[in-house]
Amino acid sequence: MKKAKLKILIGGLLLFLFLNVYTVQSEAATASFTSSISATSVYVGDTITLTIKATNAAGMYNVSRTNSNISVTSGNESEFIENTSTTIKYKATKVGTVSITVSASDMTDLDNSSNKVTGSKTYTVTIKEKSNNSSSSGNSSSSNSSGNTTTTKTPTFKSVNQKVYTTNDCNLRSSWSTSSAATSVKKGTELTLTGTSTETINGYTWYRVTYQGSTKYVASSLVTYNKPKDEDKDKEDDNKDDNKNEKSSNKNLSSLKIDGIDMTPSFSKDTTQYTAHVDGDVDELKINAKAEDSKAKVAIEGNKGLKEGDNIIKVKVTAEDETTRIYFITVTKGEGTEVDTTLKLTQLSIERVNFEDTFKPDTYSYELDLTSYVKKLEITAIPSQADATVDISGNEDFKEGQNVIVILLTSADGSETATYQIKVNVPAEVIEKAAEEEENISFYILIGIAVAVVIIAIIVVVRRHKTSREDDYEEDFSEEEDKVGEIGGRRFANYEDRYQTRDDADKEEEEEVDDSRKSRNSALDDFFNAQDDDDGDRRPRGRHSR
Numbered sequence: 001m002k003k004a005k006l007k008i009l010i011g012g013l014l015l016f017l018f019l020n021v022y023t024v025q026s027e028a029a030t031a032s033f034t035s036s037i038s039a040t041s042v043y044v045g046d047t048i049t050l051t052i053k054a055t056n057a058a059g060m061y062n063v064s065r066t067n068s069n070i071s072v073t074s075g076n077e078s079e080f081i082e083n084t085s086t087t088i089k090y091k092a093t094k095v096g097t098v099s100i101t102v103s104a105s106d107m108t109d110l111d112n113s114s115n116k117v118t119g120s121k122t123y124t125v126t127i128k129e130k131s132n133n134s135s136s137s138g139n140s141s142s143s144n145s146s147g148n149t150t151t152t153k154t155p156t157f158k159s160v161n162q163k164v165y166t167t168n169d170c171n172l173r174s175s176w177s178t179s180s181a182a183t184s185v186k187k188g189t190e191l192t193l194t195g196t197s198t199e200t201i202n203g204y205t206w207y208r209v210t211y212q213g214s215t216k217y218v219a220s221s222l223v224t225y226n227k228p229k230d231e232d233k234d235k236e237d238d239n240k241d242d243n244k245n246e247k248s249s250n251k252n253l254s255s256l257k258i259d260g261i262d263m264t265p266s267f268s269k270d271t272t273q274y275t276a277h278v279d280g281d282v283d284e285l286k287i288n289a290k291a292e293d294s295k296a297k298v299a300i301e302g303n304k305g306l307k308e309g310d311n312i313i314k315v316k317v318t319a320e321d322e323t324t325r326i327y328f329i330t331v332t333k334g335e336g337t338e339v340d341t342t343l344k345l346t347q348l349s350i351e352r353v354n355f356e357d358t359f360k361p362d363t364y365s366y367e368l369d370l371t372s373y374v375k376k377l378e379i380t381a382i383p384s385q386a387d388a389t390v391d392i393s394g395n396e397d398f399k400e401g402q403n404v405i406v407i408l409l410t411s412a413d414g415s416e417t418a419t420y421q422i423k424v425n426v427p428a429e430v431i432e433k434a435a436e437e438e439e440n441i442s443f444y445i446l447i448g449i450a451v452a453v454v455i456i457a458i459i460v461v462v463r464r465h466k467t468s469r470e471d472d473y474e475e476d477f478s479e480e481e482d483k484v485g486e487i488g489g490r491r492f493a494n495y496e497d498r499y500q501t502r503d504d505a506d507k508e509e510e511e512e513v514d515d516s517r518k519s520r521n522s523a524l525d526d527f528f529n530a531q532d533d534d535d536g537d538r539r540p541r542g543r544h545s546r
Contacts, residue, residue, distance in 0.1 A: 059107025157195030273419030
């Protein structure tokens, strides 16, 4: 019975492990693209919400419509999403039908980029004119028992001449009869009020208005003397305000030139270190630097009062959000001399990258394409001046796209600097592969932990089972000891007394045998002694005296 329980427990632990592994694998493998719509039958002016969701997937989605019977009020009909959901809101503007098609484009599984995620769904939405008995449209009908619509009386209007506006999207009627022809207008439509009435007909108080030169009738509750706010325009203004409040971080230059002087290397917005040479009679340089962002500020220093030798010109770009970037131009002044930056690198190598053949001391910008992801590039940079300092930044935590490693050299006295750049390009597939490998490692670690837990649990159970059996054996044995038995006419109450009694019985038996043997020997001795005595007595009596 206990063995069966042990087997059941071990089986349960193994089943638990299997289910957890299966669940992890299932979750890791699930990727989908779905969509849903709030309604497929609406009235003019109603809002429709389209929900789009990418589960464990990333890519573009596209939404297309067959006509303009609905218009977008919020959200984007084409956008990149990653493991999230988004909504698009539409407003029904015209009576009719419209088909909305939602589809995934270039969407892949986050766990395996080779798995394409697809999905497409079409929704057909019917847009109707607001019902005659809808309170929002201000139209109502009353029917007699035969189902025919009737107008009970004619309202009396008081003449006025004033501008009014509709409070909602509604219908203007050709008469105060709710079954009359209707003209749909939007919220905030300007009307000329020509007559008011206080009488209630068909459940509404009607006003007479002029719209586009025609006389119309509308429920008094649907007009106002103050023009309603345009919510769409308000939202647009709010978005503009938000964009205004969001400050730009663009601190790049779009161009950098020195009038009449060539710079090395050619300008690139991502390259911040340049060199140039001027004759000995040049004391000032005209620097033309233009920022990419019109809101960024550019400041130039060091271009005046040039001295013999090297001069450092700094072009500082301050973005709207106050972040900065500095472009350096090392200008060597001296008649007949060539550009020769004294401070430079004599050796530049990258661990596990064949870079030595590419490096040249006078080349300050390089490009490197990563084919496999590494968290950090170990770089060895040796300056031409032994006491110069080398500062390397940007050589770890690479992101998708271009990453810039900057190697800054500074002489001991701070008078000279030199900058080398390595542009590291990291393709998206390298990032995806690294993420997949990391997930696989985590998965196997989880499996290893689960297996270890199960093994430990089995060992604990087996040990407890063994201990339990030993305890049961001791208990049974103790019960046996407590039983009173009898050996050789003696009673015993425990195991030790039993064997002690046996030993005592054996000893007594031996002693009895010895006593018996001694007794027999003693009896023989007595017999022979008695015979001797009898013989002694009979001899004298057997003699005859003569």
